[in-house]
Amino acid sequence: MYEMKWLSVVGIGEDGLSGLGNIARSLVDQASILVGGRRHLAMLSNNDGREKVVWSSPIQQTVEEIIRRRPKSVCVLASGDPMCFGIGVTLTRFIDISEMTIIPAPSAFSLACARLGWSLTDVETFSLCGRPVELANSYFYLGAKLLILSADKHTPGIIADNLTKSGFCESKITILERMGSVDERIVTGIASQNGANFRDLADLNTIAVECIADVGVTGLSRLAGLPDNAYHHDGQLTKREVRAVTLAALAPKPGELLWDVGAGCGSISIEWMRSHSSCRAIAIEQSTSRLKYISDNAASLGTPYIDIIQGKAPNALQNLSTPNVIFIGGGVTSEGVLETCWQALPKNGRLVANVVTIEGEQKLFEWYQKVGGELSRIAIQRAEPIGKFMGWKAMAPVTQWSVIKS
Known part of the structure; x- marks a missing residue:
């Protein structure tokens, strides 16, 4: 750890260096190395002979250059507030805050x-x-x-x-x-x-x-259970009511990573990510046409960072980032799927699996006997026309197993 704060990050407004306060201006003037975009560095005097570093692409290269110059006095010129979607946030991932001084200007x-x-x-x-x-x-x-x-x-x-x-x-x-x-x-x-x-x-x-909505439009909720027609799909869709119950069982928390095994059109992954901007998901699906559904749905519903993996479990699950939570929506009866998922899950990780077949139920019951958890049956009926009248049409019941790894 360095006693001296060798790195400063100074936010500059559109009024340039003249708009800086005394402390910010002194940090700029006393630095031996200046880092910034061409626009910021152009604000300096033409007679300024100090070393100047222009941001490169990828930006990581310049971050490494800054670190190599430690403990020389380095000043990074930034736009507005460096800690509001700015370079200050990036730098604090690699350099301890005790080594730097950050002076913000008003953010945009x-x-x-x-x-x-x-x-x-x-x-x-x-x-x-x-x-x-x-x-x-x-x-x-x-x-x-x-x-x-x-x-x-x-x-x-x-x-x-x-x-x-x-x-x-x-x-x-x-x-x-x-x-x-x-x-x-x-x-x-x-x-x-x-x-x-x-x-x-x-x-x-x-x-x-x-945001002013057209007549009859309110926008989509960020809670689980979006309307089925919010998705493009080929029938492989966890229906709205079951999806809401499933997301409640998955219990997304900010920053957590979900494996969605047998993702179909991606509805579980997408609603997981919509619950919080820092939630992450890997959607694993073997069908090429469904991969297109996942990417299209993710874009239209605001989750373009979903990680889509083509392949069949369990082979497709190798070398993926460690999940906090796993959902198995398809392939429970395939050899090695549950075993691989359970092995990948860390202590206190959560697993939820949905099945609609007797063979799937048998598999879940075997695992329930081995490691515990909860078994639930989700039975949904929707009202539909029967001739001139209305009647109840039952959806295929879903058996759900949820467990926390001890």
């Missing part, structure tokens, strides 16, 4: 709220810089206020298209460019009419969205 989110009169605590905030734009789809709901860091000038138009496709055509979109500079500009428009207003935008922009 804070500046946007100040311009719009929004309360930051009431707003959904996320970044699409270096991230799939489909992430935004899980945030659309009636009355939502969103602040989004754009990847570039094309992001606002894509967001407008996605809002329109999701039934939020009249949503108000405000694009805030270069906030805090003399070139600051605010552009407004409606999602369904984005082409008229969202031309010639700056790459550096923040998007504010007020």
Whole structure:
């Protein structure tokens, strides 16, 4: 551990170095090495002869360069608040906070709220810089206020298209460019009419969205049990009621990793990931056509980071990251599947398996006798027309086994 804080991270607004406070300016002036994007380094005097490092791609290479220069005095120039989807978050993964000083400028989110009169605590905030734009789809709901860091000038138009496709055509979109500079500009428009207003935008922009739903549209819940018609599938779909019970048994917690074995169209994995932005899932499926369903459903429902593995269990389960939870929706009776899943599960890990066949029930009962857990029968009936009347049609009952590994 170094006594001296050799690394500083200074957030800079669009007003440049002149907008820095005394402490931030002194950190920039006293550093022997400066790191930043070309835009930030261009703010320095032409006569500044100190060593300068420009961010590379992938960014990890530059992080390693910074670490190699320890304990020389290094100052990283960042945009706005380095700890708000910024480089400060990345650096703290590799360098202890005791070795660095971080001085933030106002974040784009804070500046946007100040311009719009929004309360930051009431707003959904996320970044699409270096991230799939489909992430935004899980945030659309009636009355939502969103602040989004754009990847570039094309992001606002894509967001407008996605809002329109999701039934939020009249949503108000405000694009805030270069906030805090003399070139600051605010552009407004409606999602369904984005082409008229969202031309010639700056790459550096923040998007504010007020979600206004079309008649009859409210958006999708983040709780388990989305409507069956929210998914494209070929019939291999865990039905809504059973899905809700299954997710309750799986009990997702932030940061946990799920193995979805025999994923079908991906409904369990997707609703697992929708429960919290940090939940992760690996969907294992052997059918090529169903892999396409999984990827399409994940994109439309806002979980593009789902990890899709083609293959048949148990062979496809080799060398995967250790799961916190495993769901087996298909293949319970295949040789070695339960054995492999149980072996991969760490202590206190959870396993849930659903079956609809007698042979599957026999397999689950054998394991129930060996390691315990809970057995449940899920029987659902839906009302459907019978001629001029209504009657109850039973769905195939599902036997569910859930267990915590001791």
